[in-house]
Amino acid sequence: xxxxxxxxxxxxxxxxxxxxxxxxxxxxxxxxxxxxxxxxxxxxxxxxxxxxxxxxxxxxxxxxxxxxxxxxxxxxxxxxxxxxxxxxxxxxxxxxxxxxxxxxxxxxxxxxxxxxxxxxxxxxxxxxxxxxxxxxxxxxxxxxxxxxxxxxxxxxxxxxxxxxxxxxxxxxxxxxxxxxxxxxxxxxxxxxxxxxxxxxxxxxxxxxxxxxxxxxxxxxxxxxxxxxxxxxxxxxxxxxxxxxxxxxxxxxxxxxxxxxxxxxx
Amino acid sequence: xxxxxxxxxxxxxxxxxxxxxxxxxxxxxxxxxxxxxxxxxxxxxxxxxxxxxxxxxxxxxxxxxxxxxxxxxxxxxxxxxxxxxxxxxxxxxxxxxxxxxxxxxxxxxxxxxxxxxxxxxxxxxxxxxxxxxxxxxxxxxxxxxxxxxxxxxxxxxxxxxxxxxxxxxxxxxxxxxxxxxxxxxxxxxxxxxxxxxxxxxxxxxxxxxxxxxxxxxxxxxxxxxxxxxxxxxxxxxxxxxxxxxxxxxxxxxxxxxxxxxxxxxxxxxxxxxxxxxxxxxxxxxxxxxxxxxxxxxxxxxxxxxxxxxxxxxxxxxxxxxxxxxxxx
Numbered sequence: 001x002x003x004x005x006x007x008x009x010x011x012x013x014x015x016x017x018x019x020x021x022x023x024x025x026x027x028x029x030x031x032x033x034x035x036x037x038x039x040x041x042x043x044x045x046x047x048x049x050x051x052x053x054x055x056x057x058x059x060x061x062x063x064x065x066x067x068x069x070x071x072x073x074x075x076x077x078x079x080x081x082x083x084x085x086x087x088x089x090x091x092x093x094x095x096x097x098x099x100x101x102x103x104x105x106x107x108x109x110x111x112x113x114x115x116x117x118x119x120x121x122x123x124x125x126x127x128x129x130x131x132x133x134x135x136x137x138x139x140x141x142x143x144x145x146x147x148x149x150x151x152x153x154x155x156x157x158x159x160x161x162x163x164x165x166x167x168x169x170x171x172x173x174x175x176x177x178x179x180x181x182x183x184x185x186x187x188x189x190x191x192x193x194x195x196x197x198x199x200x201x202x203x204x205x206x207x208x209x210x211x212x213x214x215x216x217x218x219x220x221x222x223x224x225x226x227x228x229x230x231x232x233x234x235x236x237x238x239x240x241x242x243x244x245x246x247x248x249x250x251x252x253x254x255x256x257x258x259x260x261x262x263x264x265x
Numbered sequence: 266x267x268x269x270x271x272x273x274x275x276x277x278x279x280x281x282x283x284x285x286x287x288x289x290x291x292x293x294x295x296x297x298x299x300x301x302x303x304x305x306x307x308x309x310x311x312x313x314x315x316x317x318x319x320x321x322x323x324x325x326x327x328x329x330x331x332x333x334x335x336x337x338x339x340x341x342x343x344x345x346x347x348x349x350x351x352x353x354x355x356x357x358x359x360x361x362x363x364x365x366x367x368x369x370x371x372x373x374x375x376x377x378x379x380x381x382x383x384x385x386x387x388x389x390x391x392x393x394x395x396x397x398x399x400x401x402x403x404x405x406x407x408x409x410x411x412x413x414x415x416x417x418x419x420x421x422x423x424x425x426x427x428x429x430x431x432x433x434x435x436x437x438x439x440x441x442x443x444x445x446x447x448x449x450x451x452x453x454x455x456x457x458x459x460x461x462x463x464x465x466x467x468x469x470x471x472x473x474x475x476x477x478x479x480x481x482x483x484x485x486x487x488x489x490x491x492x493x494x495x496x497x498x499x500x501x502x503x504x505x506x507x508x509x510x511x512x513x514x515x516x517x518x519x520x521x522x523x524x525x526x527x528x529x530x531x532x533x534x535x536x537x538x539x540x541x542x543x544x545x546x547x548x549x550x551x552x553x554x555x556x557x558x559x560x561x562x563x564x565x566x567x568x569x570x571x572x573x574x575x576x577x578x579x580x581x582x583x584x585x586x587x588x589x590x591x592x593x
Contacts, residue, residue, distance in 0.1 A: 052490055054489050054490060074492045075492040077492065078491050079492070082490065083486070083487070083490035085484070085486045085487055085490070087484075088487070089350070089483060090483055090484075091482050091536075091537040093537055094537070098538065099483075102480055102483060102491060103491070105493065106491060110473070136269070158491070
């Protein structure tokens, strides 16, 4: 296994007097595609925020390339880790271009505005997400899938080494979910981008992950190679659902989840 | 991109022209009418005649005070709306002006000899009110709705204290009463010199923060992950807004709604990018307050209607329009 880029050791995080994460340790290897799954309220978002340095752990620490996050400072950190949050707020009249431009904020040089390099990175990010024709459209006038791609483009313009995504496929139809995951896969393969992604769909976590971490009630229930972690046995224990690894005639395998009461067809 | 940029540039030019026109109009109109030509001639080459005296000693300082007050309040509102992520944020509504007003009134009552400390007292009051609002509305971060409700509560509370002071010290408050109503009668070069440094400092700080304000609109988590130290930025920008509002209050009293109407108008016309919104609000703020003041001076002459009343009469309908628009 290659060297660790992001390491969380013995994290305890409390929010509003309630402990959300208990003694969580996690190792993200450089170039990993890590899928993070867990039931609602298991602390996935809190873990992502702590990994990005948005939430300070009460105990334990997070290191990036061997250095504690605090040693980087906000701006340097933003050049290393990009976060795509679960809920987006943005002004109604913001254009795609202006949003993606925000991705260059960590590279700002006051009082100079956008440099030629910034413009180039923005154009590349738009191209990589097929949004070039939409650059001057208002983000809110786009479809859900296109809006999500605009946020991905913003994160890409940050030129991060690690991209952290909190349920980016929520509210998207199945085709757009696949498009988004394929895009991330491509960036992972071609650019060596390390991906940490929360997914609700267990089969998607199984299909796309190289490694998977399972969070349950604020603790890591299992973490490691996806094929070894996402097992029917563990899914039963953590999510309380019945599942099966199914191999199709073409040789691909999937995790199929089904309720036991489901009628047979 | 070109068209949007061109439109914004065009709007800024329109606002600038409007500002110049409103300043000239405020110099021509009054008890005696002076033609625009005469005004310009006297401005270029001041003489010793009565007309020059009227322009240089009466109308120009008043016009400049109006313009700078408008600039400060509009800029303050534009900043607060982004920092608090609430379209209804305005130094008047959320109590920052009331804080400045209370501190100012207290000074006028307790230490009437120290009027020159008014801007300082008003600034302390404004910052005090801003801090109070933040403390009251802070619970795991800032929530736009909570902050506006806390602000309205603080504003009402401080307003009650001001009213109480006015009743108890009715013998000493005639000047204070006029001051509170929000007006520019008896403005002098002293007022201009009082407000100018704050305006310049506030304007520079605000423009330096334009990029951060744009990032803040994306929400705290995204802003932080983009490398903005959110809490620090928020404190600095709120401080800037309080500074601007306080200096405006110290010369013009409680002038409401400029901070609300002007930024929203600019936003409706040209969008919410702060590199456009801030200079646009500054220019339009100057024009609007100067025009309202001229209007108040002229319409029922020789009776002068305080600018605050004109602004409120225009501001309230606009405010209601905004409310309906945002709720739907």
